[in-house]
Amino acid sequence: MKRIFTLLLALLCLGALAACGDSKEEAKPENAQAPAGETAQAPAGDLLVGFVYVSPVGDAGYSYAHDLGRKAVEDMEGVTTMYQEAVPEGPDSERVITNMARKGAKLIFTTSYGYMDPTIRVAKEFPETSFMHCSGFKTADNAGNYFGRIYQARYLTGMAAGAMTKKNIIGYVAAFPIPEVIRGANAFALGVRAVNPEAQVRVVWTKTWYDPTTEKEAAKSLLDVGADVIAQHQDSPGPQEAAQERGAYSIGYNSDMSQFAPKSHLTAAIWNWSVFYKDQVEKKLNGTWKPESLWWGMETGIVDIAPFGPMVPEEVKAQVETAKQQIIAKELVVFAGPVKNQKGEVVIPEGQTATDEQLLGMNWFVQGVVGSTE
Incomplete structure (x- = not known):
């Protein structure tokens, strides 16, 4: 009898545990946001x-x-x-x-x-x-x-950096030497030299997309050689923090990074992916989606620049804003000739503009950039 009683007690406990598990699952909100890597409970038809x-x-x-x-x-x-x-x-x-x-x-x-x-x-x-x-x-x-076409926004941030540097040495912390990153550094340098032909842009490669410590150290190395403005093609605000700690200015990337370096952050080249993602999802919903190669420009709102920091003079803001409106109206083309490479050779002749094929395969630096593309 004792064994039978023990067995019954065990079965009752197992039943209670199972009931607890069931009630917990049922209590989970149907549309709760899933943790990273898990699927949310999608309503039928979603x-x-x-x-x-x-x-x-x-x-x-x-x-x-x-x-x-x-x-x-x-x-x-x-x-x-x-x-x-x-x-x-x-x-x-x-x-x-x-x-x-x-x-x-x-x-x-x-x-x-x-x-x-x-x-x-x-x-x-x-x-x-x-x-x-x-x-x-x-x-x-x-x-x-x-x-x-984030390079359009980078050109504008380059103008701000070129106007604000005192030493004419601007540091650029870059991820990998691929066309996307090289193109961005070139556009930035063209913006710098449009307002300050004497300035140079020094590029340092980190070979990482996201490594706050490495990115911050790379920025410090540029500050050590005299840079008084730090720009970046990196995911963390590490370069922004390094600039503020040294009393230099900075240019962010991806989002408004002013909260990490409020005393240094001039502006940033930023993304607004919502306009693109909503467009593609809407097309998927209504059955018109198709596999395309899409490269949207500033006129769509997908790229922009962040609000200027309080240290940026009104005349600099006005100059950059004028260029922004010209880019939106397609009156200003970033890679319009003549454009020379580091050796002083004309790569894009006067009267011509770079084709998308040239931009997508860009593997050379423009005049004014100090650094290797390897």
């Missing part, structure tokens, strides 16, 4: 849209800007989103993209250059899912690519 990020969404930089766009999509009727942050480029990204497709995502945005080949491979396995890869160039029957 379009599930996935986003893959190379760095943390709290980086205040690149992935943060993309995630603001995702949140705008989440607010659309009939749409639920999921995301995975800090996904390394390579095999890990292919696994994450595959898992999203398996979980039912019908539109997936992969937001880093190194996700290009994994995106195309997964697209072939899931023909009913649409894929868009950021900053790449490959397409498939169900996969396109996209980017914004």
